[in-house]
Amino acid sequence: MKKRKQRGLVERQQWTGRKFVLIWEIGFVWFILLPLVKSFIYSFNNVRITTSGFQLEFIGLEKYQFIFYESPSYVDNLTSSLSSFFTSVPIIFALSLILGIVLNQEFPGRLAFRTIFFLPVIMSTGVILDFIKSNEAAAMMSSMATGGGAGLINVVEIFDEMGLPQSVSELLAKYINTIFDLMWDCGVPIVLFIAGLQSIPASMFEAADVEGATAWERFWYITFPMLSNTSVLVLVFVAISFFVKSNNPVIDQAFTVLQEQQVYSTSAAMLWTYFGIVIALSALAFFLIDRFVLRRWR
Amino acid sequence: MSIQDNALEMERKNSLQLRRKKKAVHLIGLIARYIFLLLIGYVVLFQLFYMISYAFRPDEQLYDPAVVWLPRTWTFENFGTAFMALDYAGSLMTTVSYLMVSAVIEIVSCALVAYGLARFKFPEQKLIFALVLLTILVPPQMLSVASYVQFSHLDILGIVQSINKIFGTSWRINVIDTVWPFWLPSLFGVGIRSGLFIFIYRQFFSSLPRELEEAAWIDGAGSVRTFTNIIVPSSGSAVLTVSIFSILWHWNDYYQSSMYIETGKTLNLALDRMTTALKELEQKNTPNIQMSACFLVILPVLLLYMIAQRWFIRSIERSGIVG
Numbered sequence: 001m002k003k004r005k006q007r008g009l010v011e012r013q014q015w016t017g018r019k020f021v022l023i024w025e026i027g028f029v030w031f032i033l034l035p036l037v038k039s040f041i042y043s044f045n046n047v048r049i050t051t052s053g054f055q056l057e058f059i060g061l062e063k064y065q066f067i068f069y070e071s072p073s074y075v076d077n078l079t080s081s082l083s084s085f086f087t088s089v090p091i092i093f094a095l096s097l098i099l100g101i102v103l104n105q106e107f108p109g110r111l112a113f114r115t116i117f118f119l120p121v122i123m124s125t126g127v128i129l130d131f132i133k134s135n136e137a138a139a140m141m142s143s144m145a146t147g148g149g150a151g152l153i154n155v156v157e158i159f160d161e162m163g164l165p166q167s168v169s170e171l172l173a174k175y176i177n178t179i180f181d182l183m184w185d186c187g188v189p190i191v192l193f194i195a196g197l198q199s200i201p202a203s204m205f206e207a208a209d210v211e212g213a214t215a216w217e218r219f220w221y222i223t224f225p226m227l228s229n230t231s232v233l234v235l236v237f238v239a240i241s242f243f244v245k246s247n248n249p250v251i252d253q254a255f256t257v258l259q260e261q262q263v264y265s266t267s268a269a270m271l272w273t274y275f276g277i278v279i280a281l282s283a284l285a286f287f288l289i290d291r292f293v294l295r296r297w298r
Numbered sequence: 299m300s301i302q303d304n305a306l307e308m309e310r311k312n313s314l315q316l317r318r319k320k321k322a323v324h325l326i327g328l329i330a331r332y333i334f335l336l337l338i339g340y341v342v343l344f345q346l347f348y349m350i351s352y353a354f355r356p357d358e359q360l361y362d363p364a365v366v367w368l369p370r371t372w373t374f375e376n377f378g379t380a381f382m383a384l385d386y387a388g389s390l391m392t393t394v395s396y397l398m399v400s401a402v403i404e405i406v407s408c409a410l411v412a413y414g415l416a417r418f419k420f421p422e423q424k425l426i427f428a429l430v431l432l433t434i435l436v437p438p439q440m441l442s443v444a445s446y447v448q449f450s451h452l453d454i455l456g457i458v459q460s461i462n463k464i465f466g467t468s469w470r471i472n473v474i475d476t477v478w479p480f481w482l483p484s485l486f487g488v489g490i491r492s493g494l495f496i497f498i499y500r501q502f503f504s505s506l507p508r509e510l511e512e513a514a515w516i517d518g519a520g521s522v523r524t525f526t527n528i529i530v531p532s533s534g535s536a537v538l539t540v541s542i543f544s545i546l547w548h549w550n551d552y553y554q555s556s557m558y559i560e561t562g563k564t565l566n567l568a569l570d571r572m573t574t575a576l577k578e579l580e581q582k583n584t585p586n587i588q589m590s591a592c593f594l595v596i597l598p599v600l601l602l603y604m605i606a607q608r609w610f611i612r613s614i615e616r617s618g619i620v621g
Binding site for chain 2: 010013014016017018019020021023024025026027028030031032034035036038039042099102103105107111113114115116117118119120121122123127128129131132135180183184236237240243244251254255258264267268271272275279
């Protein structure tokens with residue numbers, strides 16, 4: 001008697017839970033799964049628009065062959081996009097980890113700095129950044145002509161004055177400018193790292209102090225392992241936002257093909273190839289991280 | 299006696315020296331930290347200063363080599379031109395009615411879904427949570443064509459299609475250029491970055507003590523009432539975090555708006571099309587006008603962030619996103 005009633009309660013609980021999730025399930029099927037499946041089908045078909053919607057004509061792998069063998073720039077875009085993916089994600093990760101740790105410490109004015117470092121999230125609308133960047137480039141040209149005007153620190157000049165050879169200073173300037181550019185993607189990761197650092201119990205650091213641990217040891221044996229959850233979250237976030245960014249060359253090309261030439265299937269094939277590669281590579285990366293980096297600390 | 303005194307004296311001296319050394323190290327660390335932060339902060343602030351510096355600059359000082367940062371005279375004229383070119387009032391209304399409403403809907407619906415995932419146990423729960431995380435991974439560009447077709451032939455469960463088949467008609471529900479391509483996905487918890495918000499909410503709800511809800515259930519509150527009267531009031535920081543992110547990302551949206559909006563324009567679309575608008579107004583397209591337009595576009599969210607940031611970062615710390 002009692003048992004049956006309990007099961008009834010559990011079942012009722014299950015149904016209440018399902019009710020809350022139901023709207024999401026409908027939305028997922030309707031707005032994510034169906035479009036995703038459709039775009040996969042488009043990539044194997046010739047798509048024509050008629051009055052009653054789309055007319056499909058099966059052509060198999062033709063579009064995939066086209067983007068790899070005939071499309072002039074797709075492979076280039078793919079490789080450049082992937083290589084910048086694997087260089088910029090670690091840089092963003094490290095930079096925001098360092099900034100997160102620094103901003104987490106107590107010092108006068110840290111609230112002001114935190115406010116500043118979150119600004120990129122507000123300002124990094126593609127449109128606004130494009131405007132500013134193009135303006136800066138124009139200003140740089142005019143300032144070269146007139147020898148004045150506001151500009152970002154001219155890094156090459158500084159290194160030149162330090163007496164470094166031209167080639168070295170240009171290389172250094174390139175890296176520094178890359179880091180400056182990547183700063184724009186650090187807003188959310190910094191906040192996530194600060195939140196993660198706050199959740200580490202202070203007693204751990206106290207214990208380490210009592211045991212005479214150096215700052216270096218404290219970082220590698222407490223802070224970093226305790227941040228493993230946060231790190232995975234940040235990595236996922238950074239990777240995704242890099243992947244879906246509209247100034248990514250592959251996405252940009254696929255969008256141009258779609259908008260200007262109205263070739264749906266080519267665009268879908270381009271995106272699916274990219275999506276597949278990125279998913280596979282990130283799955284591999286996360287497997288390796290999980291297997292060889294995080295496990296050690298657990 | 300004197301030996302002891304000596305030892306004491308030595309120790310005091312030593313500890314004094316140690317303290318001084320510690321203080322010096324601390325000071326150096328502090329200075330190094332400020333230099334580091336200022337250097338990197340400069341990169342961020344530079345763009346903002348640049349924007350402001352140009353936005354208030356009169357035309358004749360644009361190419362004046364003597365004017366580096368501060369214009370000699372400040373002018374508001376650029377804002378007037380930018381205001382007209384952006385059609386600011388109209389675009390702001392569009393942004394609010396299309397995107398901000400969508401953000402509010404998303405804030406509510408994601409909380410509901412997350413509550414279901416956090417507090418009730420049912421067999422397929424894990425799978426659903428994994429799928430929620432998957433939605434974060436799918437780039438919107440992959441869905442765009444198919445979604446566009448879906449919104450121009452809106453149909454749920456094939457109802458419209460089967461009616462068409464039965465009666466041989468060919469009518470369709472076209473919601474492109476209305477608010478629905480923004481509101482509908484938000485309503486169903488699959489709007490702009492909804493997956494991330496469901497994740498944030500879920501982490502927070504899971505960390506709340508169960509006793510409160512149990513007390514509410516015993517007092518006869520249903521699950522919805524428990525949610526509105528117990529859960530929502532005690533998750534202020536999670537709600538604030540999600541609200542700010544959702545509003546910001548909706549405000550900054552360009553991709554979705556450029557796809558689904560045809561007649562009206564949001565602020566970002568207006569900014570993108572400003573060159574043509576300026577030509578139509580027979581105005582010059584100079585950097586100072588561009589920058590004041592950019593400034594006008596981010597001004598509302600900038601103000602919002604300035605007001606809310608004090609609570610915001612603290613609430614992220616408390617919302618336990620990162621477990």
